[in-house]
Amino acid sequence: MAVNLKTALGPLELDHPVINASGTFDVLEADTVLEEDLFARFPFAAYVPKTVTLAPRAGNAPPRLYETSAGLLNSIGLANRGIEAFIRDDLPRLALLPVPVIASVAGEATEDYGVCAAMLDGRDELAAIELNVSCPNVELHGRALGLDPAGTHRAVSLARESTSKFLIVKLTPNVTDIVEVAAAAVDAGADCVSLINTVHGMVLDPWSLKPVLGNVTGGLSGPAIKPVALRAVFLVSQAVTAPVIGMGGVTTAQDALEFLAAGASAVAMGTASFRDPLAVTGVVAGLAELMEERGIGSVAGLSGAAH
Ligand SMILES: Cc1cc2nc3c(=O)[nH]c(=O)nc-3n(C[C@H](O)[C@H](O)[C@H](O)COP(=O)(O)O)c2cc1C
Known part of the structure; x- marks a missing residue:
């Protein structure tokens, strides 16, 4: 049986359902290090660069990364060179990728979501904009907007008024009810939701018994959070009509396979790329095999099978 791996997120047509998670694969950097001709044979079906903010951010104090028994704890703190540098320096190069490019933006102030969306709206290099609502918000004294439905609604509404691009909202799992937040995002005009961002966590140094990370706490990713993410995708995909990236x-x-069965139309890989930046290639090939073994001919036929 021939398996068709093509999938779609609204108007975005993807050759297969595996994209990269923001902040975990720097294609411009990887292209200088890896032997592969990354731009000609880009392994992900779409490319999401690291989140950018209106002003450059230095990020958090080091150490910023710690490997746990089943995951990675990070407190990068959205270090980035700012949206102007992204548009000027990165976008023209990213336009050479053979896949859709999805910019990721976050706001330190709520109104930044509208300003950033407006700055990217006319850029033909971009197929979509992803809003990262997990950025510390100045008006909320460092609390992320995405931690409640109302804050998410405000950010998404401002972006929606400022762009006609396909709008993805990336949800944080650090909430009581992620379904409520997803519904607020869609109500405010999101075309798609992606989930989950990292899960709040911390680690102590075994000898000094002090927090390891410079920022004290961080975000957990990797295999440790898979069941948390799978549940969120299952619940959100049955509650909203917008497509879900798991x-x-x-x-x-x-x-x-499991994220798609739980209701996602596409999945993203993050932490796994740190161990093997080309792990995606094996995942895509393996996915086709697993689908074939189960007699599932298409991603549409798989998506939501768990329901
Ligand atoms: C080092 C690191 C940096 C990240 N930076 C971002 C970021 O800039 N923007 C964002 O939306 N998510 C960021 N994330 C979260 C990932 O995109 C993803 O949502 C999360 O890690 C869960 O996927 P994973 O378990 O496959 O890594 C980052 C994750 C890691 C580990």
């Missing part, structure tokens, strides 16, 4: 611990083809 992520959180996707490492193997079996993981990708």
